Amino acid sequence: MAPVPPRELQNDSQRREKPIPHLMGPAILDQAIRQAIQSCWAMMPPDKKTTSAVSREIRRIVDRALRDLEDDSRAFGVAS
Secondary structure: OOOOOHHHHHHHHHHOOOOHHHHHOHHHHHHHHHHHHHHHHHHOOHHHOOHHHHHHHHHHHHHHHHHHHHHHHHHHOOOO
16 A cells, blocks of 8 residues: 555545544543543552542643643644
């Protein structure tokens, strides 16, 4: 299979009628968040495996990701 030239990819994305959020819906995001919480629970040491500890870790990770998003937005000139 031959690679697709970037200009064709760009034209294809411009022809799309529906943006990705309409295709995915909120359930996919909810499922991803719940999976992250379950993974965090599974990775916690047994002596620290409490709902409050998992909540703190998830919030710490999400806060860091959101800070990174803002930093990347400024660095790459993407509208926030």
